[in-house]
Amino acid sequence: QVQLQESGPGLVKPSETLSLTCIVTGDSINNRRYYWGWIRQPPGEALEWIATISYNGIPYYNPSLKSRVTTSIDTSKNQFSLSLTSVTAADTAVFYCARLVGPTYVSGYYFDNWGLGTLVTVSS
Amino acid sequence: QSVLTQPPSVSGAPGQRVTISCTGSSTNIGAGYDVHWYQQLPGRAPKLLIFLNNNRPSGVPDRFSGSRSGTSASLSITGLQSEDEADYYCQSYDSTLSGRVFGTGTKVTVL
Numbered sequence: 001q002v003q004l005q006e007s008g009p010g011l012v013k014p015s016e017t018l019s020l021t022c023i024v025t026g027d028s029i030n031n032r033r034y035y036w037g038w039i040r041q042p043p044g045e046a047l048e049w050i051a052t053i054s055y056n057g058i059p060y061y062n063p064s065l066k067s068r069v070t071t072s073i074d075t076s077k078n079q080f081s082l083s084l085t086s087v088t089a090a091d092t093a094v095f096y097c098a099r100l101v102g103p104t105y106v107s108g109y110y111f112d113n114w115g116l117g118t119l120v121t122v123s124s
Numbered sequence: 125q126s127v128l129t130q131p132p133s134v135s136g137a138p139g140q141r142v143t144i145s146c147t148g149s150s151t152n153i154g155a156g157y158d159v160h161w162y163q164q165l166p167g168r169a170p171k172l173l174i175f176l177n178n179n180r181p182s183g184v185p186d187r188f189s190g191s192r193s194g195t196s197a198s199l200s201i202t203g204l205q206s207e208d209e210a211d212y213y214c215q216s217y218d219s220t221l222s223g224r225v226f227g228t229g230t231k232v233t234v235l
Contacts, residue, residue: 049226063223103176107158
């Protein structure tokens with residue numbers, strides 16, 4: 001059974017860069033069946049898709065965050081990462097990493113396994 | 125500013141049926157993109173509940189069912205139980221955004 005675990009600092013200062021890593025165990029991150037993604041949830045608010053990355057490292061970003069977000073995959077460590085630059089208090093949220101799987105068309109992929117989430121607070 | 129709209133809350137007595145709507149547009153659900161549903165228990169990570177419109181993962185009770193029609197989708201819970209109290213989110217793909225979108229979320233309360 002695949003497991004995902006987010007890791008990174010719980011507190012980031014305004015204007016700095018938020019960096020998170022998702023460690024994947026129980027499956028290979030370069031398995032062609034899967035994509036990998038990041039989702040965030042501000043306190044008391046809805047889920048928001050941030051980014052997805054394919055098994056071979058092709059990224060897809062939410063247009064509203066695209067100018068500040070980068071995601072990458074490290075197959076040697078079986079993990080993938082998220083970087084969000086120039087953070088403000090509005091970026092305070094629980095960040096989840098998740099695995100995507102689906103039919104033959106990528107638009108149909110869904111998040112079938114999620115990490116527990118990590119709260120990142122932006123504050124000086 | 126989600127492009128998929130859900131009612132903020134629905135409620136029902138134990139044993140009753142509740143339905144949650146997910147309203148989109150011609151660039152997402154109306155374009156034929158699949159809808160998936162997630163259940164988020166208080167303080168927990170979301171869990172996949174329904175995938176590809178009307179399919180249940182192993183372990184999800186058949187009290188949960190999904191459907192899609194036109195620019196909307198629905199999640200129904202029959203035989204409502206106290207453990208169903210949670211937030212529920214729909215999710216699809218949007219061609220204008222070229223990415224995945226979540227609904228605004230619905231809180232289900234068991235009276």
